Amino acid sequence: MAENKTVLKLNDLKLYFKTTGGIVQAVDKVNFELKTHQAVVIVGESGCGKSSMAKAVLRLLPRNVAEYSGEVFLNDTETMAMSDEEYRKKIRWVKMSLVPQAAMNSLNPVLRVGDQVSEPMMVHYNVSKEEALKQAIIMFQHVGVPIDFIHRYPFELSGGMRQRVALAMSLVTSPELVVLDEPTSALDVLTQANIFNLLKRFKAESATSFVLITHDIATSSELADRVAVMYAGQIVEVSDAHHFFKEPRHPYSAKLMASVPKLRGTSEPDFIIGQPPSLINPPTGCRFAARCPRKFARCSEEPPITIIGNDQVKCWLYA
Amino acid sequence: MKNITETTQNKVNKAEKKTKFYNDNVFLSIKNLHVWFELRKWGFRHAGYVRAVDGVTFDLRKDETIAIVGESGCGKTSLMRTILRLNRPTKGEVVFEGTVINDLKAKGIKDYRSQVGYVQQDPYGAMPPFMNVQTILEEPLKINGVKDPDERVQRVIKVLEEVKMSPATEFLPKFPHQLSGGQQQRIVIARAMIMNPKLLVADEPVSMLDASVRVEILKLLRGLQKDHNLGVIYITHDLSTVRYFSERIFVMYAAQMIEKGNVDQIIKNPKHPYTFALLEGTSDPDANNASIQKEVPPGEPPSLVNPPEGCRFHPRCPKIIKGLCDIQMPPEFEPEAGHFVSCWLYK
Numbered sequence: 001m002a003e004n005k006t007v008l009k010l011n012d013l014k015l016y017f018k019t020t021g022g023i024v025q026a027v028d029k030v031n032f033e034l035k036t037h038q039a040v041v042i043v044g045e046s047g048c049g050k051s052s053m054a055k056a057v058l059r060l061l062p063r064n065v066a067e068y069s070g071e072v073f074l075n076d077t078e079t080m081a082m083s084d085e086e087y088r089k090k091i092r093w094v095k096m097s098l099v100p101q102a103a104m105n106s107l108n109p110v111l112r113v114g115d116q117v118s119e120p121m122m123v124h125y126n127v128s129k130e131e132a133l134k135q136a137i138i139m140f141q142h143v144g145v146p147i148d149f150i151h152r153y154p155f156e157l158s159g160g161m162r163q164r165v166a167l168a169m170s171l172v173t174s175p176e177l178v179v180l181d182e183p184t185s186a187l188d189v190l191t192q193a194n195i196f197n198l199l200k201r202f203k204a205e206s207a208t209s210f211v212l213i214t215h216d217i218a219t220s221s222e223l224a225d226r227v228a229v230m231y232a233g234q235i236v237e238v239s240d241a242h243h244f245f246k247e248p249r250h251p252y253s254a255k256l257m258a259s260v261p262k263l264r265g266t267s268e269p270d271f272i273i274g275q276p277p278s279l280i281n282p283p284t285g286c287r288f289a290a291r292c293p294r295k296f297a298r299c300s301e302e303p304p305i306t307i308i309g310n311d312q313v314k315c316w317l318y319a
Numbered sequence: 320m321k322n323i324t325e326t327t328q329n330k331v332n333k334a335e336k337k338t339k340f341y342n343d344n345v346f347l348s349i350k351n352l353h354v355w356f357e358l359r360k361w362g363f364r365h366a367g368y369v370r371a372v373d374g375v376t377f378d379l380r381k382d383e384t385i386a387i388v389g390e391s392g393c394g395k396t397s398l399m400r401t402i403l404r405l406n407r408p409t410k411g412e413v414v415f416e417g418t419v420i421n422d423l424k425a426k427g428i429k430d431y432r433s434q435v436g437y438v439q440q441d442p443y444g445a446m447p448p449f450m451n452v453q454t455i456l457e458e459p460l461k462i463n464g465v466k467d468p469d470e471r472v473q474r475v476i477k478v479l480e481e482v483k484m485s486p487a488t489e490f491l492p493k494f495p496h497q498l499s500g501g502q503q504q505r506i507v508i509a510r511a512m513i514m515n516p517k518l519l520v521a522d523e524p525v526s527m528l529d530a531s532v533r534v535e536i537l538k539l540l541r542g543l544q545k546d547h548n549l550g551v552i553y554i555t556h557d558l559s560t561v562r563y564f565s566e567r568i569f570v571m572y573a574a575q576m577i578e579k580g581n582v583d584q585i586i587k588n589p590k591h592p593y594t595f596a597l598l599e600g601t602s603d604p605d606a607n608n609a610s611i612q613k614e615v616p617p618g619e620p621p622s623l624v625n626p627p628e629g630c631r632f633h634p635r636c637p638k639i640i641k642g643l644c645d646i647q648m649p650p651e652f653e654p655e656a657g658h659f660v661s662c663w664l665y666k
Contacts, residue, residue: 193600
């Protein structure tokens with residue numbers, strides 16, 4: 001695979017929410033880029049801002065946004081300047097689509113799944129309903145849903161099938177980038193393996209890039225070319241998967257990797273002492289410092305992002 | 320065909336002798352347990368049964384942890400609820416220290432439940448949001464007749480220290496929503512432990528928690544089990560955590576136990592094609608995974624209303640023996656000592 005152009009680039013992306021307790025800095029100055037044909041996995045504990053980042057990238061914002069700023073480049077086009085209407089018409093589901101968290105429950109219960117999968121085609125490409133249904137059938141075959149399911153309602157499908165339908169819906173417009181938010185966390189082991197087989201095949205066959213958001217590090221390795229680790233609203237490390245799963249750089253990544261129980265191999269899993277900080281008043285300096293085993297004096301200052309080859313790490317140890 | 324049933328009968332007898340050997344240590348035995356739920360049409364007409372648990376037999380020894388592994392809908396939770404005597408078995412027995420608990424009356428059930436702790440899956444949902452930690456933990460003591468308030472507080476503090484919530488007094492007035500997920504789960508474990516039970520049943524105790532906290536809670540459970548000589552039943556769908564925290568693994572598929580054995584036997588040398596697939600489907604963090612397609616059996620687990628004839632895994636099985644697997648239910652074989660598998664491949 002030749003080195004490819006950049007599909008997605010985030011520059012100082014920020015998303016803050018207003019709450020009664022104060023301003024929550026859910027996504028705080030996130031920078032990273034993704035090339036075509038690649039899949040980046042964003043891992044982190046719950047509440048670290050992973051899903052908020054997906055929302056920020058796709059501009060699916062809730063009402064209590066306090067600040068939404070930075071730059072989102074999609075194929076060198078800056079999308080932040082677009083109006084919401086323009087963004088909806090040109091970007092969302094045309095260039096970028098989303099498989100939402102708990103996708104199996106995000107289908108509309110009163111519409112047949114075939115209609116739901118064909119809807120994006122009708123909305124964005126103005127094709128007739130018959131044409132869109134044909135496209136939906138092709139997608140169903142791709143993701144392994146029997147074609148006669150097209151006339152069924154979501155409640156008639158099992159969890160794995162519903163997940164496949166949600167996937168079909170996100171892929172039907174052949175977007176350049178698909179954001180998968182915890183696509184398999186509610187599924188059984190075998191179903192999960194099936195869905196990942198499917199995603200791998202898709203990645204190999206099409207030019208689609210993937211952003212996979214998950215807390216499950218073991219299964220994330222099923223798709224990852226690159227791994228981004230998020231902690232308390234910030235990205236602390238972005239590394240090549242081959243490097244990351246062998247020797248993660250940031251102390252948090254190392255701890256996180258050590259907490260994964262492994263089926264094969266001998267090492268006992270360990271846990272991380274303490275809890276992530278509140279995002280309302282995050283600590284100054286490195287946000288992981290309080291739990292870090294390798295903390296030293298400088299950690300009370302904000303660490304810079306250090307570039308190592310293609311990778312980046314936000315830690316004083318590497319600065 | 321007759322020949323087959325005879326030899327299997329012999330093997331079953333042998334297996335029975337083997338379990339007798341352990342008998343001094345066994346304190347919970349499940350014997351041919353069936354839990355069926357009736358389906359009704361129009362609210363009254365009989366329309367078949369959901370066979371949630373269909374012929375499960377096992378023994379639990381003192382001071383061991385067993386893990387029951389299976390996909391959702393395979394009957395793990397029904398089995399557990401029957402052990403807790405929240406369901407009544409349709410057929411078969413649950414024997415706890417020589418008492419059959421099926422037909423216990425109210426007083427007997429109360430006594431039994433004070434000896435069995437239950438750790439729920441979702442800690443937040445398992446605690447009343449309007450009670451503070453102290454009230455939550457005192458409740459079982461009150462119900463079981465500990466009348467002295469000072470003694471109750473002493474025991475609450477002791478159990479909080481045991482689940483490593485210190486300083487304990489600081490947590491007493493807190494409400495569940497003021498605690499983190501890990502702390503909530505500790506309180507649930509403390510509540511299960513406060514009556515000094517002999518058996519602890521944990522239903523997916525870590526599936527709602529973060530990866531970094533999971534190991535902490537599992538280690539805590541492991542520690543409690545060792546300190547108190549508990550029998551622990553750990554129900555889960557996640558094979559990767561099982562290895563470190565249990566002695567034996569029972570694999571369940573479509574309401575039946577298809578494979579039983581100790582951890583190394585199951586993980587290093589799985590016999591049943593389904594167990595094999597489960598292990599294959601569980602990933603370890605490794606960048607090379609991304610370039611490999613996994614082998615996954617096609618299809619989905621069968622409906623428990625009309626399970627397939629013969630072996631319930633046969634429609635998905637890559638190693639099916641035509642004319643046998645699809646006709647006759649496989650009995651339990653013992654290809655190596657202490658490792659039981661219900662599969663015709665090992666007859």
